[in-house]
Amino acid sequence: MQTVNDVNDVFQTIVTNHQQLKSFYTHSVDEVDIDQITIDQFPLLYAQVTEASVQGTHTEFTYEVFVATVVFENQRDFVTQIYSETLGIMQDVIAEFHLASSGQNNFTPSDWSFEMPVSCEPFTAKLTNSLTGWSASFTIKVPSPTNLCNALY
Numbered sequence: 001m002q003t004v005n006d007v008n009d010v011f012q013t014i015v016t017n018h019q020q021l022k023s024f025y026t027h028s029v030d031e032v033d034i035d036q037i038t039i040d041q042f043p044l045l046y047a048q049v050t051e052a053s054v055q056g057t058h059t060e061f062t063y064e065v066f067v068a069t070v071v072f073e074n075q076r077d078f079v080t081q082i083y084s085e086t087l088g089i090m091q092d093v094i095a096e097f098h099l100a101s102s103g104q105n106n107f108t109p110s111d112w113s114f115e116m117p118v119s120c121e122p123f124t125a126k127l128t129n130s131l132t133g134w135s136a137s138f139t140i141k142v143p144s145p146t147n148l149c150n151a152l153y
Contacts, residue, residue, distance in 0.1 A: 002112070002142035004049050007061055011047045014096050020089055021045050021067070032068070032131070043069040043086060043133070045093065050137075058113075059144035067093065068133030071124070079132055083122050086133040094118050097140060115139035 008026050015024040023041040025032050032046055044067070051062040067090045069082060097114040120136045 002059070002109070002144065004052075004061065007049070007063070007140055007142065008047070010097075011045060011093075014093055015045050018089070018092060020085075039070065043067060043089060045089075047138075054144060057143065058141045061140045061142065063138040063140065064135070065090075065093070065138050066123070066133055066135040068123075068131040071130050071132045079124060082132050083134070087120065087122075090120055090134045090136060094136070094138075097138065109142075111143050113141040115141075 011026070012024045015021040021043055023037070023044045025044060025046045026048055029046065029048065032044065037044070045065070046068070047063050047065045049061050050064050053060040053062075067086045069086060071079065071082060094114075094116075097112075098116060100110060100112050100114065115138075118136050118138060120134045122132075122134055124132045
């Protein structure tokens with residue numbers, strides 16, 4: 001059986017292997033506060049599970065995901081460039097999950113599936129702390145056999 005921790009581990013591995021992403025956050029969006037995160041931790045990936053649906057042979061997790069970087073007041077003229085860069089990173093994250101279903105990456109199990117298309121939405125100052133980037137909702141299906149032989153009783 002796959003768990004939320006397994007999915008979060010994949011997000012962490014994507015960040016570790018990505019040349020631009022510097023940090024990964026989950027659980028509480030309050031952790032993503034530029035007053036508490038040093039500049040060398042941007043751009044960042046945030047992913048939080050918001051729903052799970054158990055459907056017999058699999059569990060379908062819905063994740064709120066965003067890729068963001070900090071924007072300083074003197075960088076406001078570069079917001080379009082920042083949107084471009086962070087969308088590219090979001091596309092990389094989406095590709096990693098999408099390629100998993102065809103067995104084309106090494107760290108996402110090939111028996112997972114990923115719902116496409118993924119709609120992405122740009123944001124600026126979404127968290128009232130000058131973050132700019134893209135948000136999306138991911139649906140990730142992982143095996144979850146409903147089998148009494150696997151039950152813990």
